[in-house]
Each structure stands twice: as structure tokens, then as C-alpha cells.
Amino acid sequence: MYRTSRETHVGQARPEIASSWTRSRLNGLRADDTPGLKQESVAGAGGLTRAAGPVLERVRAELDDTPFAFVLADRTARVVDIRCADKAFGGALVDLGIVPGVRLGEDQVGTNAVGTPVETRKGLFVRGDEHFMAAFHEFACYGHPIIHPITRRLEGVVNIGGRAGDEHRLFSPLVRRVVRDIEDRLQLDASGAQRRLLAAFQAAARSPRRPVLVVGRGLVLATPAALDLLEPADHAAVQACAEGMRGEGEVTHRLTLVSGRTVWLRCAPVDGVEGALVDIVPEQPGRRGTRGAGTATGWPLLVVGEPGSGRTTEARRAVGPGSITLDATDVVRHGEQAWVSNLVALLEKDGPAVVIEDIQLLSEQVTLLLARCLRGTRRMTVMTTTPGGHLDGVHASLAALCGARRDLVPLRRRRHEIPGLAQRMLADATGPGHRRLTPDSLRVLAAQPWPGNLAELHRVIQIVARTRSAGDIIASDLPASHRGVPAPVSPFRQAEREIIVAAIEAAGGNKLQAARALGMSRSTLYNRMRALRIH
Incomplete structure (x- = not known):
């Protein structure tokens, strides 16, 4: 029998705890399970960690030598930062496997003060044995969601934890203050960029029948007409297309949607910000695509x-x-x-x-x-x-x-095609309609560098098809080598990277020749290669 304390039965649990326990059981979890915490990459939460870092450090200093820990998690309940001044309590967290990179979602560890606020978007205090898994019963925690003040999107959760046994009545007001400060910093960080993106979207969306999206860092806005056209896999493809712009002005891509309908994506940069306005134009009968070559006009x-x-x-x-x-x-x-x-x-x-x-x-x-x-x-x-x-x-x-x-264009320059390619490869491997890749897993796949191109993508899909026999394929089902999302880079740095890689390839791997072709010294080339992570 699940219990909230030594005297309280499950039927008397607080409604929010009882609901979470029910979801935990529906996820196939048991109270006596050992938490299956797997550490993954924490790249991709830059805006959140940038806003939260100074706030968490200040409050950690205020609580110096107290047996408490602050945990920052992103919108997927993945831990991205831990601040703890007490070595004994910090060691207890490490022994339990709570380190940056692990996910504490309800689907993985049941009721807790990180995953449950992500699920409900509400603050929650979880006393010791209110945690679903017995492994967490020695802790009492309060978690509160971080909501972006402009987009109203869930950005993450701040959690404070201590030993069970005390009520820790200051947890709730303290964490609420921390969250408020983080949200203020998010607004300052995004006020210029995201307000420009929002203004561009509002100007383009005056006609509700116009299928248009605005895609920026941490922000996607779409009109009802666009949502009617796009399936989840299509959203990942459109976002990859917009994020693949490298400052060359307006670009156009031809895309076949999951529905089988062919559309043109007109991606135009939004002035003064890293983002794009994407118009979706259905292809007219008889119009042909422009990507790739047509039939050869001669041989060989x-x-x-x-x-x-x-x-x-x-x-x-x-x-x-x-x-x-x-x-x-x-x-x-x-x-x-x-x-x-x-x-x-x-x-x-x-x-x-x-x-x-x-x-x-x-x-x-x-x-x-x-x-x-x-x-x-x-x-x-x-x-x-x-x-x-x-x-x-x-x-x-x-x-x-x-x-x-x-x-043939390498796959890293055709990111908008990766979601559709991956879904088709999965259907070929498992049969149509049996399984699907979730939007988050498609986004992760589209973000990979793919040095092995289509062959590498096919190999990854084959591995996933063999290891996941039923249900949707989520990001954690992908091979560890293809699970992390690389930190976003600016269009300028991406263009610089591709120019250097092309020069090295043209020189047959000879770095000295590549440096001469680029008009720089060999030492400068090596410095740029290290900075851009070119191996």
C-alpha cells in the first residue's frame, strides 16, 4: 500500500499527490523500483542556465553550510545544475544518482518535486514518503516551474531539497523568490530578440488563413492555418529548415509533408535577431522542385x-x-x-x-x-x-x-529533410503505422552532425527499430552517441566551420595546404579548428 506518512493511507493523500501516484503507476513504475537514472548531455539549456546561474549562486551563498541543495532542471525534467554547500548532503544526492544530465520525469522516477511540477506546471511540496519511489523517502523537496514571461512557455523547474522529517516551511517562499528572479532575467535576456520575433509574427499573421510560422531560439509561433497543415514530424522539419539558414538572406526549400502533400517553405530572416519567418506555400499541380539535378543531358x-x-x-x-x-x-x-x-x-x-x-x-x-x-x-x-x-x-x-x-548535398545541410527521412526509414524497418518517432526525438536527430550522412542515419534507425519493440520512440531511446543536442552556434560560426572543413577536404587532409588556400597561418588554422571543434 502506498502511504504519504506512517499513519496516512493512500485514500487520504493530498489530491495532487494521489494524481501523481496514479500517473506513476500508469507509467509502469513500482514503489520499490531502483531509480534508473542515466546521465546524458546537458547542452541546449544555455538561456535557462545563463539566467539562473547568478541567482542560484547568490542563494547558495546565503544558505552556506546549510544541509540543502538547489536543483535546476529544464523543461524535460533533465537536471542541468546543482548547487549545494553541504558536502554530506551533496554526497547523498550523488549516491542516489542525482547529477547534471539525469532526467527526473514522472515517467522515470514517479512523483517528485522536479518531474511533477513539469507535468502540472504548478509548485509542489513533496514530503519524504510522498515520493512515489522508496529510494527518495529520505528527502523533502519543493519544486516550482519557471515560466517564460514573454512566451509563457515552461522553461524548467527550480527545486530545493533537504532531509525528510522537518516541514521546511521556508522552502516555498524561498523558491518562489528564486523563480521570480530567474524569470526577470529571462525577460531581460529575451526582451529584445523575442519581442522582435513576436512583432514579426503578429505582422505576418494578420490574415488567419496564411500558413506562417516564426522560428527563433526557444520560440516557435504558428498560425492556425499552419497547424492544420503540419504533423509533428513536419514541425521538426520546418524548424530544422529555419535553423539551417546561414545569413544568406531568403531561402526556399521544397518539402513533402507526412500527409504526402508537397509545399514550399520560404524562409526569410527576421531583422536584428537569430530567427526566421517561414511561409508555407502549397505546391501547385504541374510545378516541379528545383533541388537536385534533373536527368543527365549527356554521358558519362x-x-x-x-x-x-x-x-x-x-x-x-x-x-x-x-x-x-x-x-x-x-x-x-x-x-x-x-x-x-x-x-x-x-x-x-x-x-x-x-x-x-x-x-x-x-x-x-x-x-x-x-x-x-x-x-x-x-x-x-x-x-x-x-x-x-x-x-x-x-x-x-x-x-x-x-x-x-x-x-549530392550532405545531410547536415539538409536538416529539414531528416525528420521525413527518419520516419520513412523506420516505416521500412518496422512496417507502416507500427511505431513513430516523437517530435522531440526528431528534433534531436535533426541536430546531429551526421558525418556518415544517409548511411549513418539508416544505421541509427535500424538500431532503434531493434531495441524498441513497441510504443513511440522518444529521445532517450536513441543510441547514446546520437542522443545529445549540440549547443547552438551562430550562423557566422557555422559558415566558418563549413568553409574550413571544405578547404581541408579539398587539400586531401593537408592542413598546411588548407591554411594557404584560406590565407592564414597553420597555427591560426589549428586554433580555429579547436574553437570550432573540427577534428
């Missing part, structure tokens, strides 16, 4: 893309079924002479199309021979390669022969 065709970006798929799509594939990686296994003999035999006679994979691995001699064969062959031929300076050097003769070229 060159397909250029990073590893995992879908070069093979694009090459086979171009020539249709029945093609023959030669892979330059087989030179190592079969030897150069045998590989060249097979190549010459194929291209000297008529037959189905030929796909030659990974030409960046061919030596200069084989490259010259292949170029001569291509000049005389009547077969449709497609070559695939990675981008880089080799196309202007060793393999320039092959690139010059091609009648058409298709450059």
Missing part, C-alpha cells in the same frame, strides 16, 4: 558526394535496373591488372550501363586508361566519387569528360 555522368550520402543509389537511379558495377576498392583485392582488364572488356563492347564506384581511389595510370576507354565507349556510364581537390588534379581528365554532374 559524374555523381559527387561524401561517404554515406547516397552516391550508389543516385547512380543506379540514373541508369535504371540491370546495370553492371565496378568498384575501385576491388583493385586492392584483385590487383590493378585484373581490374583494368575487366574494365576494358566491359567498355569495348555494347551492353547494359556501367557504374564505376569510388574513382578517387584510382591511380594516375588507371585514370588515364579509363579516360581513353570512356571516349570510345557507347555504353551509358556513371562514375561516383568523393568531393575534393583530386577532381582538379589526378582525376581532372575524368571530370572533364562527363556530360553531366550531380553533387
Whole structure:
């Protein structure tokens, strides 16, 4: 039997506690469960921690040497900061697993003064055995939600905890004062940027029939017409599209919604703030998309893309079924002479199309021979390669022969497509309609760097499909390597990072050549690489 104290039965529990216990049981939790706390990345709560840090430090100093701890959690009940001056009490929290990066949601640990205020958006005092799990019975805590004063969005929770046994009557007024100070700092921090975003939205939303959104850091506003068009996965795609702008002015993307309808997203920057106004324009019948290349106007065709970006798929799509594939990686296994003999035999006679994979691995001699064969062959031929300076050097003769070229955009520059791609890959792995990725998990996926492109995304979805057999897939179900959300960077720093990465790739990994091409010293290049986390 669940009890609120040694004498009180569950039927006499406070209504807010009884309701929380019911939700905890519906989540499949038991009172005698061991809290399954897993530490994750705490990146992504910058605005909250920036506003709360000085306030929490001030109040910690005021309560110096008292056996209390302040816990700051974000809107998902994930702990992002802990302030505790008493080593013994701080050690008790660590022993229980309460450290930055763990989630204390009701769905994970039941009734508590972090997860329950997140659930109800109301302050709550939880005495010792009012906690759902017995592991928390030695604590008494009060938690209060932090509501953004402009957006009215839940930003997080401040919790103060101490040993059970005392009423701690000052907990509630003290935490309310702390929350009020944090909300004041949030308003000061966001008053300029978010007011401009709000003004831009109000100006665009004068017509209720106009499907339009404003997307900014920590703020998404949408008209009813936009909400009618978009499913949860579509919201993640639109947000990724808007956040992917890099200061080049208005951009347009073509997007196929979950419903199957195709729309155009016109993303325009909002003056003076990191944010975008997104107009959703349904595609008219007969209008065609502009992304990617159309049918090649000549042969051979060159397909250029990073590893995992879908070069093979694009090459086979171009020539249709029945093609023959030669892979330059087989030179190592079969030897150069045998590989060249097979190549010459194929291209000297008529037959189905030929796909030659990974030409960046061919030596200069084989490259010259292949170029001569291509000049005389009547077969449709497609070559695939990675981008880089080799196309202007060793393999320039092959690139010059091609009648058409298709450059595949890396997945990190197509973030708005990731939610739809992930859902389709999941449907292929589990069957349509069986499982779905939640909006939060799609947002996390869209934020990953994806150095392995589509192949890496497919591998992650396969892992999720095998490990989660039923129910919605939430962010914590993703592999640990793809669960954290990188801290947001400015459009300028993102553009700088991509320029440096491209220069290094073009130089074949030679940092000195890349530095010369960028007009900087090698030491400056290394400093910028460290600052931008380029490995």
C-alpha cells in the first residue's frame, strides 16, 4: 500500500499527490523500483542556465553550510545544475544518482518535486514518503516551474531539497523568490530578440488563413492555418529548415509533408535577431522542385558526394535496373591488372550501363586508361566519387569528360529533410503505422552532425527499430552517441566551420595546404579548428 506518512493511507493523500501516484503507476513504475537514472548531455539549456546561474549562486551563498541543495532542471525534467554547500548532503544526492544530465520525469522516477511540477506546471511540496519511489523517502523537496514571461512557455523547474522529517516551511517562499528572479532575467535576456520575433509574427499573421510560422531560439509561433497543415514530424522539419539558414538572406526549400502533400517553405530572416519567418506555400499541380539535378543531358555522368550520402543509389537511379558495377576498392583485392582488364572488356563492347564506384581511389595510370576507354565507349556510364581537390588534379581528365554532374548535398545541410527521412526509414524497418518517432526525438536527430550522412542515419534507425519493440520512440531511446543536442552556434560560426572543413577536404587532409588556400597561418588554422571543434 502506498502511504504519504506512517499513519496516512493512500485514500487520504493530498489530491495532487494521489494524481501523481496514479500517473506513476500508469507509467509502469513500482514503489520499490531502483531509480534508473542515466546521465546524458546537458547542452541546449544555455538561456535557462545563463539566467539562473547568478541567482542560484547568490542563494547558495546565503544558505552556506546549510544541509540543502538547489536543483535546476529544464523543461524535460533533465537536471542541468546543482548547487549545494553541504558536502554530506551533496554526497547523498550523488549516491542516489542525482547529477547534471539525469532526467527526473514522472515517467522515470514517479512523483517528485522536479518531474511533477513539469507535468502540472504548478509548485509542489513533496514530503519524504510522498515520493512515489522508496529510494527518495529520505528527502523533502519543493519544486516550482519557471515560466517564460514573454512566451509563457515552461522553461524548467527550480527545486530545493533537504532531509525528510522537518516541514521546511521556508522552502516555498524561498523558491518562489528564486523563480521570480530567474524569470526577470529571462525577460531581460529575451526582451529584445523575442519581442522582435513576436512583432514579426503578429505582422505576418494578420490574415488567419496564411500558413506562417516564426522560428527563433526557444520560440516557435504558428498560425492556425499552419497547424492544420503540419504533423509533428513536419514541425521538426520546418524548424530544422529555419535553423539551417546561414545569413544568406531568403531561402526556399521544397518539402513533402507526412500527409504526402508537397509545399514550399520560404524562409526569410527576421531583422536584428537569430530567427526566421517561414511561409508555407502549397505546391501547385504541374510545378516541379528545383533541388537536385534533373536527368543527365549527356554521358558519362559524374555523381559527387561524401561517404554515406547516397552516391550508389543516385547512380543506379540514373541508369535504371540491370546495370553492371565496378568498384575501385576491388583493385586492392584483385590487383590493378585484373581490374583494368575487366574494365576494358566491359567498355569495348555494347551492353547494359556501367557504374564505376569510388574513382578517387584510382591511380594516375588507371585514370588515364579509363579516360581513353570512356571516349570510345557507347555504353551509358556513371562514375561516383568523393568531393575534393583530386577532381582538379589526378582525376581532372575524368571530370572533364562527363556530360553531366550531380553533387549530392550532405545531410547536415539538409536538416529539414531528416525528420521525413527518419520516419520513412523506420516505416521500412518496422512496417507502416507500427511505431513513430516523437517530435522531440526528431528534433534531436535533426541536430546531429551526421558525418556518415544517409548511411549513418539508416544505421541509427535500424538500431532503434531493434531495441524498441513497441510504443513511440522518444529521445532517450536513441543510441547514446546520437542522443545529445549540440549547443547552438551562430550562423557566422557555422559558415566558418563549413568553409574550413571544405578547404581541408579539398587539400586531401593537408592542413598546411588548407591554411594557404584560406590565407592564414597553420597555427591560426589549428586554433580555429579547436574553437570550432573540427577534428
